[in-house]
Amino acid sequence: MWPGRLVITVSSLLTLALPLPLPASAGEATPNTGAVHIENFTFAPATLTVKAGARVTWINRDDEPHTVTSASTPRAFASGALDTDAAFAFTFDKPGTYPYFCAVHPHMTGVIVVK
Template sequence: MSFLSARRSAAGVAIALLLGLGGAQAAAPQPVAIKIDNFTFSPADITVPVGTAVTWTNGDDIPHTVVAVDKSFRSKALDTGDSFTAALAKPGTFAYFCGLHPHMTGRITVTP
């Protein structure tokens, strides 16, 4: 490889890195599962990064719902085996409960 070819190649790599074409991209957050079982959310308190998809799955033999206190997400009634997913796109703390059984509560802390 000639000196001129080496310089052109290095310049191409530098431009690609500046444009973000050659570097590793941030991995998407892994989804998180919350079980609804025996009238509880498990785990009831979690911390996740922005962009995380959280899925609740009802393992009880009666319906439950998932309702954010701030109304940012709300499921339909979930029968046994049904799931609901909410994508958490902004940082903050999100308390939630079952609309049919308000004593069932949980909390998600979303970090930047």
């Protein structure tokens, strides 16, 4: 009877030792989210591809204010000024290509591709 208990105990310990799936961290994209960091006067990544229905969040990591402003007319989205560590999010419901820029620093550009 003792060897049977040993097998159960070892089996239980092995089951407990298996790694568990971890949730995605804030910076990782999941099927319904995406992240763009504003750093060194650039949008990173400059082009982000997401699925329709995805929520994209921009986070300003610069010491200067920036905006996230749709280049389309009429504007699909516009963040207003984002100070350091401020964030702006927008949900892209329809497939398409969405170019954007910083209204404070127009040389800063990016594109969201929605499939």
